[in-house]
Amino acid sequence: MDRVQKLNLVGLSKADYAAAPSTLCKGCGHNSIANQIIQVCYELSLRPQDVIKLSGIGCSSKSPAYFLGQSHGFNSLHGRMPSLGTGALQANHTLRAIGVSGDGDTGSIGLGQFKHLVRRNVRMVYVVENNGVYGLTKGQFSATAEYGQDLKYAGHNDFPPIDVAVEAIVAGAGFVARSFAGDAKQVRELLKAALSFRGLAVLDIISPCVAFNDEDDSRKSYAWGRANERALQELGYVAPQDEIVVEDYDPGTTAVVELHDGSRLTLRKLEADYEPNDRLRALERLRRGEEQGELVTGLLYYDDSRPSLAEVSGFGATPLSELPDDLLRPGRDALEGLLAAYA
Amino acid sequence: MGVQEPLSSPCVGAAPTAIVNDFSIAVATANGTGSQTANLALLRSFFKMGIPVHGKNIFPSNIQGLPTWYHIRVSRHGYVARRSPELLVAFNPTTIHEDVAGLPPGGVCVYNADIRYTPDRADLTYYPVPVKELLQDVDVKGKVKDYVANMTYVGVVAHLLGVPLDVVRRSLEHHFGGRAHLVASNFDVVSRSHDWARECLQKVDPYRVEPMDATEGLILMTGNEAGALGAVFGGVSVAAWYPITPSTSFIDALRDFLPQLRKDPEGRPTYTVIQAEDELAAIGMVVGAGWAGARALTATSGPGLSLMAEFLGLAYFAEVPAVVWDIQRVGPSTGLPTRTSQGDVAFAYGIGHGDTRHVLLFPSSIEECFEFGYKAHDLADTLQTPVLVLSDLDLGMNNWMGEPFAYPEEPLKRGKVLSAEEVERLETFRRYADVDGDGIPYRTLPGNQSPRSAWFGRGTGHDENARYSEDGAVWWRNMERLARKHETARQHVPTAVIQESPGARLGVICYGTTRYAIEEARDALALQGVAIDVMRLRALPFGAEVEGFVAQHEDLLVIEMNRDNQLRDILRAELPQHAAKLHGVGYIDGMPLTAAWVERQVLGHLNGRVD
Numbered sequence: 001m002d003r004v005q006k007l008n009l010v011g012l013s014k015a016d017y018a019a020a021p022s023t024l025c026k027g028c029g030h031n032s033i034a035n036q037i038i039q040v041c042y043e044l045s046l047r048p049q050d051v052i053k054l055s056g057i058g059c060s061s062k063s064p065a066y067f068l069g070q071s072h073g074f075n076s077l078h079g080r081m082p083s084l085g086t087g088a089l090q091a092n093h094t095l096r097a098i099g100v101s102g103d104g105d106t107g108s109i110g111l112g113q114f115k116h117l118v119r120r121n122v123r124m125v126y127v128v129e130n131n132g133v134y135g136l137t138k139g140q141f142s143a144t145a146e147y148g149q150d151l152k153y154a155g156h157n158d159f160p161p162i163d164v165a166v167e168a169i170v171a172g173a174g175f176v177a178r179s180f181a182g183d184a185k186q187v188r189e190l191l192k193a194a195l196s197f198r199g200l201a202v203l204d205i206i207s208p209c210v211a212f213n214d215e216d217d218s219r220k221s222y223a224w225g226r227a228n229e230r231a232l233q234e235l236g237y238v239a240p241q242d243e244i245v246v247e248d249y250d251p252g253t254t255a256v257v258e259l260h261d262g263s264r265l266t267l268r269k270l271e272a273d274y275e276p277n278d279r280l281r282a283l284e285r286l287r288r289g290e291e292q293g294e295l296v297t298g299l300l301y302y303d304d305s306r307p308s309l310a311e312v313s314g315f316g317a318t319p320l321s322e323l324p325d326d327l328l329r330p331g332r333d334a335l336e337g338l339l340a341a342y343a
Numbered sequence: 344m345g346v347q348e349p350l351s352s353p354c355v356g357a358a359p360t361a362i363v364n365d366f367s368i369a370v371a372t373a374n375g376t377g378s379q380t381a382n383l384a385l386l387r388s389f390f391k392m393g394i395p396v397h398g399k400n401i402f403p404s405n406i407q408g409l410p411t412w413y414h415i416r417v418s419r420h421g422y423v424a425r426r427s428p429e430l431l432v433a434f435n436p437t438t439i440h441e442d443v444a445g446l447p448p449g450g451v452c453v454y455n456a457d458i459r460y461t462p463d464r465a466d467l468t469y470y471p472v473p474v475k476e477l478l479q480d481v482d483v484k485g486k487v488k489d490y491v492a493n494m495t496y497v498g499v500v501a502h503l504l505g506v507p508l509d510v511v512r513r514s515l516e517h518h519f520g521g522r523a524h525l526v527a528s529n530f531d532v533v534s535r536s537h538d539w540a541r542e543c544l545q546k547v548d549p550y551r552v553e554p555m556d557a558t559e560g561l562i563l564m565t566g567n568e569a570g571a572l573g574a575v576f577g578g579v580s581v582a583a584w585y586p587i588t589p590s591t592s593f594i595d596a597l598r599d600f601l602p603q604l605r606k607d608p609e610g611r612p613t614y615t616v617i618q619a620e621d622e623l624a625a626i627g628m629v630v631g632a633g634w635a636g637a638r639a640l641t642a643t644s645g646p647g648l649s650l651m652a653e654f655l656g657l658a659y660f661a662e663v664p665a666v667v668w669d670i671q672r673v674g675p676s677t678g679l680p681t682r683t684s685q686g687d688v689a690f691a692y693g694i695g696h697g698d699t700r701h702v703l704l705f706p707s708s709i710e711e712c713f714e715f716g717y718k719a720h721d722l723a724d725t726l727q728t729p730v731l732v733l734s735d736l737d738l739g740m741n742n743w744m745g746e747p748f749a750y751p752e753e754p755l756k757r758g759k760v761l762s763a764e765e766v767e768r769l770e771t772f773r774r775y776a777d778v779d780g781d782g783i784p785y786r787t788l789p790g791n792q793s794p795r796s797a798w799f800g801r802g803t804g805h806d807e808n809a810r811y812s813e814d815g816a817v818w819w820r821n822m823e824r825l826a827r828k829h830e831t832a833r834q835h836v837p838t839a840v841i842q843e844s845p846g847a848r849l850g851v852i853c854y855g856t857t858r859y860a861i862e863e864a865r866d867a868l869a870l871q872g873v874a875i876d877v878m879r880l881r882a883l884p885f886g887a888e889v890e891g892f893v894a895q896h897e898d899l900l901v902i903e904m905n906r907d908n909q910l911r912d913i914l915r916a917e918l919p920q921h922a923a924k925l926h927g928v929g930y931i932d933g934m935p936l937t938a939a940w941v942e943r944q945v946l947g948h949l950n951g952r953v954d
Contacts, residue, residue: 016794020810048797052635052789065799065811072789074634074661074800076627077653083583083619083627090581090615090628091637092790113627116620316611320580321636321788325755327613328578328638329717330604332750335576338603339747342562 009045009241017042019069024059029181029207029222030129034066036184037098037127040191041068044239046096052088053098056081056110059136060102060129060207068098079110082117085124086309092319093310096195097124104134107143107162114164118171121199123308125191128164128202129181131209132220139212146219153212163290168202169282169301175201176282176301180225181208186297189235189265193299196237198260199308206295225295232274232285232298233267260304267299276302362549364394364419369428370496371435371442375407377490378434380518380529381497382413386742387514388506389417390563393555397423399741399935404588404680410438419555423743424860425935430550432496434474436460443467451548453499468548470540472499477536483528491532498536503544505551508537562709562747566738567642569709570668571596572748573716574640575604578755579666581639583617583628585647588680589736590670593642622647626654626665633664634800636760636788638720640666645674645687648694648731655729656695659825661800662775662784664723664758667731670739673933682933683736685855689909691731692883698822700829702836703883704732705854709745711837711881712738718837721756726832727786735904737935738856759785763793774798774809775821782828829884836882839889847874849949850896852925854880854910856935857902863938868945875945883913893921900948901927902941 007013017038022031041051048070055061057078064073076084085099106114106128117126132145139153147160168176175197177190187205194201208214208222216223240262253272257265267276275281282301289296368385372378382398389396397416403409416426431446433439433454440460443452448466456471474495483491501511512530519525571593574582584594598616605613619625625641632639643651648669658665671687673679678686693699702722706712715732723730766772766787772795775784787796798809805821806812844865853861858879865875878892893899893914899921901911908927915922928944930936 047792049790049792049794070794070797072787072791072797072799074631075803076630076800077657077802080623080627080654083624084631084634086617086624087581087583087628087631087633087637087639088635088789089631090617091632091635091639092788095635095790112620113624116624120617313615314611315615316607316609318607319637319790320613320615320632321790323580323607323613325578327607328580328605329576329751329755334604335572335748335750338572338600339562342564343560343747 008042010047012042012045014038014042016070017048017068019067020065022066024062025211027210028059029131029205029209030060030063031066032181032184033127033129033187033205033207034063036187036191037067040188040195044192044195046195050094051096051098053100054081054085054088055100056102056105058102058105058134059209060100061105063100063129064098079105079108080113081105082110082113082122086117086120086122089122089124089310090313091321093123093315094319099124099126101126101128103128103130103132103142103144103164106164111143111162111167115167115171118168118173118200118202120309121172121174121306123199123310124201125194126200126202128204129207130164130204130220131207131213132161132218133209133213135209135212149218151213163286164204165202165300166283166286168204169279172306173202173301174199174303174306177201177203177299178297179203179205180229180295180297181205182222182225183229183231183297186231186235189237190299192237193235193257193259193263193265196259196261196263198304198311199306219293219295228293228295230289230294230296232271232276232296232300233269235299236266236268238264238266257299257302265299276300360549361551363551363553364417364555366417366430366550367426367428368415368417368430368432368500369442370413370415370432371438372411372493373407373435374403374405374409374411376493378411378413378493380490381493382415383518383742384494384497384511384514385500386415387517387563388501388510389415389552390558390744391510391513392506392552393558394419394552395421395423395557395744397741397743399425399737401934402681410435417552419557421557422859422863422938424863425937427937427939432500433458433460434493434496451550453496453503470499470503470544472496472536477539478532481532481535487528491529494529494532495536498533499540499544501533502537502540503546503548503550505553508534558744560747561744563742563744564709565592565740565742566706566709566712566734567593567670567740568596569712569745569748570706570716570732570734570739572600573713574666574720575600576751577717577720578638579640579720580614580637581628581632582614582641583619583625583639584641584643585619585622585625587644587647589672589740590642590644590647590668592740593668593670622650623654626651626667629665629667630654630658630663633658633723634661634789636790638664638666638724640668640719642668642670644670644672645690646677648687648691652694655701656697656699657802658729659695659699659701660802662727662786663800664720664727665729666719666723667729669731669733671733671735679933681736683856683904683935684931684933685733685735685857685904686909687733688903688905689913691733692913700884702726702728702730702832704730704837705881706732706734706738707855707858707879709743710748713748715837717751722832722835724758725756725835726783726828727758728828733855735856759783761785761787761791761796763791763796766791766793766796772796773807775805775824776807777824777827781831782824782826783831833884833886836884836886838886839881839892840879841888841892842877844869844874844876847876848896848898849945850876850878850892850899851945852878852880852899852901852910852914853903857904860936860938860941861902864941864945867938867942873946873949880910890918893918893925897924899925900945901925902930902944903927904930904936906931
C-alpha cells in the first residue's frame with residue numbers, strides 16, 4: 001500500500017490531519033512542532049472532531065492554523081488562551097485540547113493565566129513554543145531570554161529568564177516536560193504521553209526563531225540546542241491497544257509510567273539517578289542545567305494524583321454543551337417552590 | 344426601667360393628624376454590627392402586614408465601623424423610590440447630629456440613650472432607648488449581645504408604629520429559617536423592648552401603620568437574586584467571575600440556586616461555577632464556554648467590565664455568545680464603590696475597540712431581572728454576540744417587592760447552530776456567510792462530528808469561510824454584515840415601555856431604576872396640572888417605538904444617573920434629526936433618585952431653567 005494512503009484506526013490518512021500551509025519563516029521550529037502534532041494525532045488515531053486547538057497571540061499562536069484542519073480552533077487573545085480553554089473544556093469536558101503558546105504569551109502577558117491553568121489542572125496539552133524572542137514585533141527580548149544576552153535589535157538583556165517548566169512545577173503541574181524542536185522523536189513521544197494525561201500537561205519546547213534569535217551562542221538556537229541538549233531519558237510511548245514491549249530492558253535504568261487512559265510511557269534513563277516524581281529534584285536539576293549551560297530535556301516531573309478540573313466539577317458523561325433543554329431549565333414546580341420562600 | 348418618658352416635648356404645633364402607612368424611616372448604625380437583620384425584620388414586618396414597602400441599604404466600602412444607613416419607604420400608594428426620612432433610628436454616635444439635622448420639622452428620632460447626645464431640636468419628637476439596660480437580663484453573651492442590641496429598636500419601633508409582635512416574630516422566623524434558637528434570642532429582645540416602650544414611652548408622633556392587603560401574593564427579593572434565578576431558568580451552565588461589589592451577591596445567589604435546581608438524573612451538576620483569578624480570565628472562560636456551546640455568564644461591575652473590554656471585542660467579532668451582568672456602581676476607577684449609578688452605559692454599548700456595538704438590557708425590577716436573566720441567553724445565542732445586562736447597585740443589592748415570576752413558556756432559543764447531519768447536507772459550510780440576510784451566520788460547535796464543520800475562531804480578519812484574510816473588501820463586507828446584525832437585534836430586544844398622559848407635551852425618557860422616582864413624580868406633577876409622557880427604554884439598540892416616541896414629542900428630557908447624559912448622547916447620535924430636542928439631566932451623588940428631585944427637574948426644564 002502506498003504510504004500516503006495508509007489509514008489509521010479511525011480510517012484517516014495523515015493528510016487528513018494537515019491544515020493550511022504555514023506562513024511562518026522557513027526553518028522555524030514552530031513548523032517542526034506542528035508537524036509532530038500532525039504525526040502524533042494520526043498515529044494515535046484521534047478524531048480531529050474530538051480535538052480542539054487553542055492559542056493566544058504571537059508567532060507560536062498562529063500554529064494551530066497549520067495542523068488539524070478538521071478540528072475546531074480558536075486563536076484568542078495575547079496570554080489569555082488558558083481562560084478560554086478552561087471555559088471551553090468545562091463546557092465540553094469530553095474534548096481533547098491542544099493549546100499552543102509562546103514565551104511572550106506564557107511567560108509575560110499570560111503568566112498569571114498560565115499559573116492558574118496549572119493550579120486548576122485543566123485537561124489540556126499546553127505547548128510552549130519557546131524561542132526567547134518576540135518575532136511578530138520583530139525582535140524584542142521575551143521573559144525567557146537568557147540573562148546578559150545581546151541581540152542586534154533588542155540590545156542587552158539585563159534580567160534573568162523566567163523558566164516556564166519551573167513555573168509549571170512550582171504551580172503544581174503533574175506533567176512537565178522540556179524538549180527541543182530539533183529532537184523530533186522526543187517531541188513526538190512527549191506529545192503522545194501528554195495527550196494521555198488526566199490533567200494539564202506542560203511541554204516547554206525550545207523552538208528556535210530563525211529570523212531573530214538563532215545565533216550560535218543563543219541558548220534558543222538550533223546550534224546551541226544540538227550541542228548542549230542533555231536528555232534525561234529516552235522515551236517510548238505505548239498506546240493502550242499495543243502490548244508493551246520494552247526492548248533492551250535493563251533493570252534499574254528503565255521505568256514505566258502508567259498513564260491515565262491505560263497507555264504507558266517507557267523511560268530509559270540516561271541519567272541513572274533521575275526520578276521524575278520528585279518535585280524538588282526536578283527544580284534542582286533544572287537550576288543546575290541553567291547554571292551549567294545545558295538544555296535539560298525529557299520528562300521533568302510526573303504526578304497523576306491530582307484530579308482534573310472537570311473531574312473535580314463532577315460532571316456526568318454528557319458535556320454541559322450537549323445537555324437537553326429539560327435538564328437545563330427546571331420545571332414550573334421548582335420555580336414556584338423556590339419563590340414561596342420569598343413571599 | 345431607668346428612662347420613663349421621652350426627654351422632649353411632643354412635636355410642635357397642633358395635635359397631629361395620624362399619618363398612616365406613608366413615611367420613610369432611616370436607621371443609622373455602624374457597618375458590621377448586625378443591623379441588617381434588624382432592618383430586614385422591620386422591612387418584612389411591614390410587608391407581612393400587607394403594606395407596600397422597600398428598603399435601601401446605603402453602606403460604606405468597609406467591613407466594620409463606618410456609618411451605614413438603611414432607608415425603609417412605607418407607602419400605601421405603592422411608591423418605592425427613595426424619600427427623605429421623617430423617622431430616624433439613631434444608633435450611630437458618630438453621625439447622630441448630622442442625622443438629626445436631616446429630619447424635617449415634625450420628624451421623629453428614636454435614639455440609643457447610651458450615646459452621648461442631648462436632644463437639640465424642639466421641632467422633633469425624641470424617644471430615647473436605654474439599650475444597655477434592656478439587654479441586661481438577656482441570656483446571650485459576648486459578641487452576640489452586640490448583634491441582638493439592634494433588636495431593641497425593632498421592638499421600640501414596632502410599638503410606636505403599631506406593628507403586632509407576632510408579625511415581627513414571623514419575620515424573624517423567615518429570616519432565620521429553621522434556626523429556632525436564633526429566632527428565640529432575637530425575639531426575646533424585640534418583645535422586651537416592645538414591652539418597655541409600651542410601658543415607658545408616650546406616643547406623641549403621628550406616624551403609624553395599619554394592615555393592608557397590597558402585598559398579598561407578592562415576593563421580596565433582591566435584583567441580583569432575581570437575575571441569577573433567571574439565568575438558572577435560562578440554562579446557564581458555566582459561570583465565571585471575580586468578586587466585586589455590587590455583583591458578588593449575584594454569583595452568591597447562583598451558587599445557592601444551582602445546586603437546588605440543576606442536577607441530572609444521576610444527581611450530577613449540570614453547571615459549573617468558577618471563581619476566576621481576575622475579570623480577564625472570567626470573561627475568557629465565558630467566551631470559551633460560549634464558543635463550545637454552553638450558556639455562560641459573568642457578573643461584574645464597572646472596573647471589572649473595563650478589564651473585559653478586549654475579550655468582549657473579540658467575542659463580538661468572532662461572534663460568540665456571552666452574557667455579562669454589569670451591576671453598575673459609581674466610577675470612574677474605584678469611584679464610590681458602594682453607591683449606585685448608571686455610568687457604564689456609553690462604555691458598555693461600544694466596549695471593544697474599532698467598530699463594536701453591543702446589545703444592552705436595562706432591567707428595572709426584580710421581575711425584569713428574572714425575565715432578562717433567561718432572555719439574555721436567548722438573545723446571545725440567537726444573535727451570536729455578547730449581551731450585557733446593565734443593572735445597578737440599587738436594584739441588585741436591595742430587596743424589592745414584585746409579582747412571583749412567570750415561568751418562561753417559550754423553549755430555549757439556541758439560534759442558528761448546525762448539527763453534523765445539517766452540515767453534511769450543505770454544499771459547503773460557510774461560517775460567516777449571511778445566508779438569511781439578517782446578518783446572523785450559522786455556526787457549529789466543537790465536538791460536531793462532521794469533518795466539514797470545523798472553523799477557526801480568531802480576532803484577525805476573516806472571510807465567510809472563517810479563513811484568515813487581510814483583504815480590505817472582505818473586511819468591509821464582514822463589518823457591514825455585523826452592522827446588519829445589530830439592526831436585526833432591534834427586532835429581538837425587549838421593547839420600551841411607554842406611559843402617556845392626556846395633554847402631555849413633555850416626553851421624559853429613562854431606563855432602569857430611575858423609573859420609580861419618575862413615575863412617582865409623574866403622579867405628583869399631574870396633581871399640579873403638569874402632564875408628562877414617560878418612556879422607559881429596556882434595551883439598546885432601541886426599537887422603532889423609541890424613534891416614534893421621540894418623533895412625536897417636541898420636547899424631551901432624558902433623566903439618568905450619570906453626569907454626561909450618556910443615553911441622551913446615544914439617542915442624539917442615532918436619531919440626529921431629533922438631536923436638538925433631546926435634553927438631559929444627570930443625577931450623580933451615588934444615591935437613588937427621589938421623586939422630589941425629578942419633580943424639580945421637570946418643572947425647571949419646563950420653565951427653561953435646566954440644560
